[in-house]
Amino acid sequence: MEKDNKEGAILPMEPHIQLEQIYGLQFPESLFTFWEFVQSHVSLFALLEMSLQGPFDILKGISQDEGNALWAARCYNDPPEFLTLASGHSDGYHWGYYIDDPQNPAFPVAAFYSHDAFEITVVGETLFEAARYVLELFYRDNLSYLQSDPGYEQSYEEKLNQLASLRSALQAYETVERQEVGSHYLRKYVPRRQAYPMTRDGMGIVVPAKSYVPIDEHDPFQLGNYVPGEKDVRKNATKAIKLLEQGYPGAALKLGKDLWIYKEFRETSYALLEAAYAALKRDRLREWLKVAIAYRQACEAKWNSEE
Known part of the structure; x- marks a missing residue:
């Protein structure tokens, strides 16, 4: 340039x-x-x-x-x-x-x-x-x-x-x-990650302490063999959005990141992340979320065309 x-x-x-x-x-x-x-x-x-x-x-x-x-x-x-x-x-x-x-x-x-x-x-x-x-x-x-x-x-x-x-x-x-x-x-010199709470990918979230309260007392995503079910995901996503509306967007951010890897809950993950980034005023991440979604869709279209 x-x-x-x-x-x-x-x-x-x-x-x-x-x-x-x-x-x-x-x-x-x-x-x-x-x-x-x-x-x-x-x-x-x-x-x-x-x-x-x-x-x-x-x-x-x-x-x-x-x-x-x-x-x-x-x-x-x-x-x-x-x-x-x-x-x-x-x-x-x-x-x-x-x-x-x-x-x-x-x-x-x-x-x-x-x-x-x-x-x-x-x-x-x-x-x-x-x-x-x-x-x-x-x-x-x-x-x-x-x-x-x-x-x-x-x-x-x-x-x-x-x-x-x-x-x-x-x-x-x-x-x-x-x-x-x-x-x-x-x-x-073990690299340390200052983040709480932990997420499925091991990176956790970084938000102001006053922006997060847990959805539930126990976090099943920290269990290595945990497979989320549709009923639990729907219930927890509803709770996360209610907490966001009450001023605690960290819950939606955490659940959105926890679900990122699960194809069947992809749309729920995207919606939670979009809402959390907006509430946290992380507009650049909102844009990058759109990029990530579009990239995944392009990959899937290519893979489908090769079958």
Whole structure:
């Protein structure tokens, strides 16, 4: 994207402004610092087997079809709050900002496997922390392979040395105070998620405390084998909307997110989320909910045409 200067010449638009116009979101400064890091350490970053996507495609100069920037790196079950930034090497693994409140420009980095169980986890408060987390996972595993697979010591030692070089490069930007490596690092620096109550996807909700009261004393969605029934969903959705009307939209937000993964209750999930975002004045998430719904419908239409 470009802009005119006083003389009428066309000048490149600043990346911050360009992304804000496309996504309607003020991105953390660390995103642009991370982009600078990756450009300077392409071969080292490749060790993490991650490919930058989404907003980074814009920074790379990859053109997007008008209106489809939010589709470019999307996965079928990504909730509206999930904005993909990078994809991994297996089972649809991908990172993204988890944006509870678009007005608050401090977004944790979360990840999940789109081809596996629907469980989202925080992997860092910034992209540098997320990269360090994945690096130490690789380091731990290669150290284990070195000890258990004596026929390939040279290969594993080479990989460990490369990961050590990547670690040093990352520490020049962030996490320099974290001197632990491998399993010691992973035990000490467990990414934390400050959210309550918990939801089916493991991310919970973030709302003002006065905006939430539980629908019921017991939360069945925290049971791994729970399968919601139509009668219970209908009853709880009615309760959630009544609580929203009384000034407690957190209940509708939680139930809407709990039901996101269940195809038979998809319309209920959408309605609850729309109502909750509106009550919480999270208009950007209302727009992204429409994007997520349209993307799912496009995927389903494509799959049906291929049958």
